[in-house]
Each structure stands twice: as C-alpha cells, then as structure tokens.
Amino acid sequence: MARARLRSSFEIMIQFAPSRAAGLAQLDDFAPRAAGDYARTRNFDTGGHTNVSRLSPWLRHGLLTETEVITAAVRHHGPDLPEKFVTEVAWRLYFKGWLELRPGIWTAYKAERQAAWNDVQTQSGLRQRWEQACTGQTGIACFDHWAAELAQTGYLHNHARMWFASIWIFTLGLPWTLGADLFLRHLLDGDAASNTLSWRWVGGLHTQGKTYVATAENIARYTDGRFNPRDLAQVAPALDGPPLPAPRPCPVSDPFAPSRRSGLLLTDETLYPDPLLDRVLLPVTTATLQASAARSHLLVSDRVTQFSRAAITDCTTRLAGRLGPVTACTDTQTVVDWASAAQLEQVVMHHVPTGPAADMLAGLKEALAAQGIALSQQMRPIDQLAWPSATAGFFKFKRVLPDILAQAKFENLS
Numbered sequence: 001m002a003r004a005r006l007r008s009s010f011e012i013m014i015q016f017a018p019s020r021a022a023g024l025a026q027l028d029d030f031a032p033r034a035a036g037d038y039a040r041t042r043n044f045d046t047g048g049h050t051n052v053s054r055l056s057p058w059l060r061h062g063l064l065t066e067t068e069v070i071t072a073a074v075r076h077h078g079p080d081l082p083e084k085f086v087t088e089v090a091w092r093l094y095f096k097g098w099l100e101l102r103p104g105i106w107t108a109y110k111a112e113r114q115a116a117w118n119d120v121q122t123q124s125g126l127r128q129r130w131e132q133a134c135t136g137q138t139g140i141a142c143f144d145h146w147a148a149e150l151a152q153t154g155y156l157h158n159h160a161r162m163w164f165a166s167i168w169i170f171t172l173g174l175p176w177t178l179g180a181d182l183f184l185r186h187l188l189d190g191d192a193a194s195n196t197l198s199w200r201w202v203g204g205l206h207t208q209g210k211t212y213v214a215t216a217e218n219i220a221r222y223t224d225g226r227f228n229p230r231d232l233a234q235v236a237p238a239l240d241g242p243p244l245p246a247p248r249p250c251p252v253s254d255p256f257a258p259s260r261r262s263g264l265l266l267t268d269e270t271l272y273p274d275p276l277l278d279r280v281l282l283p284v285t286t287a288t289l290q291a292s293a294a295r296s297h298l299l300v301s302d303r304v305t306q307f308s309r310a311a312i313t314d315c316t317t318r319l320a321g322r323l324g325p326v327t328a329c330t331d332t333q334t335v336v337d338w339a340s341a342a343q344l345e346q347v348v349m350h351h352v353p354t355g356p357a358a359d360m361l362a363g364l365k366e367a368l369a370a371q372g373i374a375l376s377q378q379m380r381p382i383d384q385l386a387w388p389s390a391t392a393g394f395f396k397f398k399r400v401l402p403d404i405l406a407q408a409k410f411e412n413l414s
Helices: 002-013 020-033 036-041 056-060 066-077 083-101 104-122 124-135 141-153 158-171 176-186 192-202 216-222 274-278 302-318 332-341 356-360 364-369 381-389 394-408
Strands: 262-267 285-289 326-329 346-350 374-378
Touching (some): 020 302, 083 192, 124 141, 158 176, 176 192, 262 332, 381 394
Parallel strands (some): 262 285, 346 374
C-alpha cells in the first residue's frame, strides 16, 4: 500500500508530454521565474520540482533548443539576471561538445560497463547490492526514495542525481558505469554526454582527482529536512582512470546541395528539423530512427521508449506537409535500403552526437556512398559555435560563453 501511495504521489508530482507544444508551454510557464526565484531555490529538491525548469526531456530530444530557452529567459529578464539558469543550459552544451571532441570516452564507458556487468553476473554479493540499489532497497531512505522516483517518473532533480551518484559510488561501493547505465535506462532526459560525464565528475574522473561527496548536512538542508541520512561515506577517493585524451577537431557540416533529390533522416536526438527544411530542403521522403533501446545493454524502461517514440511521432505529425512519406528505420542497413528504394541522391540530417544514435548509424556514410548516395550531416549553428570551446574544464568554457551567445544572437539560431 505504501508503495502504491508513493507511485501515485510521484505521478501527480511531475508529468512530461512528448510534444514540442508541451515543451513550449512548459517554457512559457517557467521563463518568468528564470532569474531571481530560480537562482534562490534551484538547489532544493522539493516535491513537484516547480523551482526548476523541468525542460530537460524536451531539450534531450531536440523538441526544444538551447537557444529557444535562453532567448525566452533573456526576453523576460534581460541578458544578466538569468545568469544561473543560462549557466545550467550551458552545462549541456559543454558536456555535448566535450564528449564529441573525445568520443573514445563513450567507447571506454561501454567497455567498462560490460566488464562491470560481467562481474555482477558472477559475484553474488555484488549482484545483490546492485539489485538493492536499482530497486531502492538499500535502507538509505533518501537514496531509496530517489530510486523509486527515477523508476516511476523518469526524472530526478539535478542535486538528487549528484547525491545519488555519490552514494552509489562511495557509500555502496558499486561500479559507476552501472549507475550511469541505470540513469540512461530510466531518465527521460538520459543523454550520453551529460549523464556519462556527470557520473565521471562525481567519481573524480572528469576533473581528475576531484570528487563529489554527498553529506547528511547538505541533503538535510536542500530537502527541507525530509532526509537526514546516517552512515554515508565521509571520504571519496577519486576513481582510477587513464589520462584524459586530447580533443579531436570539432566536426563541421558536410556539403549540402538543395537541388539534389533528397531525403531527410530524423533521429530522436534532434526533433526540430525546421531550420533544415527552411534552408530550401524539400525532402521527397523522410526516415526516422529511434535510438532509445541502444542506451543500454539491458532493457530500457517503457517510459523512456514510449516518450522517444511519441516525440518522433509528434515531429512527423507536426511537419507532415513538408516531409513526404515517412519510414521508420532501425539501423544503418534499413536507412540504406530506404534511401535506395526512394532513388535518393542525398540524405540530409542533423549531425548525430556521440552516443546511442551514432552507434546505431555507424558506417552510414560509407554504406550510402557505396550506393552512390551522399550523406550530408548538418551541424546545428549553436553546436558549431560552442563545441570547439569544450576543450578543458567547464569554467574555461563559461568564460567564453558570452561571446558564444553573442554570436548566436539567441533566437536566430537553433
């Protein structure tokens, strides 16, 4: 009965509709509070999470863009007052760029995750602790609450994510990659860059040697006394890891020929293709790729799968008059088959950042070329501006953020 009441309260607490219209409505509701109110209360994990924007599921799927949400905040408050909110949006741009410049980090994460999963399969004690953590049965009340909230809503407050990751790694002694995997399986906004690198940051791998320790005092303060855990790890030695790789050059947009017979490829990374269509792109057909299942080697939650599927449907329905016939694809080969059957000369898409969708489309450029079809991946202008500066720590990136945003001119780019 208690579990049922908990589920009911979570469902009332927060809901996300997988449509661009719903995202815009949430942005309109939040933007007036994006300055002083947000700055004062954003660190508090309170019921309903109305003190934060809750825009991340729509941003994660590209139903909204970073420039849109920054523009809305600036229009209400001017360029300076919503600084804390703009900084939080900037973290997403930074993490996306940082991982894109170092894709080997994602590859290494998947390999380490598989090794940790092999250990879970063969070590009964580890498996029991992993299962208890995943299902919220550790006996640590705050952690178990967040595990239940994660599973039942697909969302956690950012501060709770940090506490959860710290307790997972340092108090429960579990492999960080399996915690990152749990988040990817359940978070509606689960993102290869933000999720993986945040867990690495907590464990002392991103800013090497610097870890994040969840303390009872901090948790009690920012949950308004709802939780005051005991027996949390007091020290958090950094996890071992290899030196960070040097960044590779930032990707750039491929050549684009509007006169070619073109098809549009949509992934659940970027479901606002309007700027591509506005650039005289007239696709004769469109293909879609849902990559949510590729987030994990384990089963991804139905909530995540359904949100991703419905978000794609929302995009293709909203733009039905501009896309031509729509075909759902599942991997590189089905995309090639679609393009060949439609006698395309060119497939156009937004650049797919490092992560599950890119994994599913590995080798696409070469496979299309073998059929005489060009692939044109177009960088979003805000990514082209921001990602080259994600070469070191966030605060170096933050110093150049005003210049990035000035060049973006907010609403003019997406």
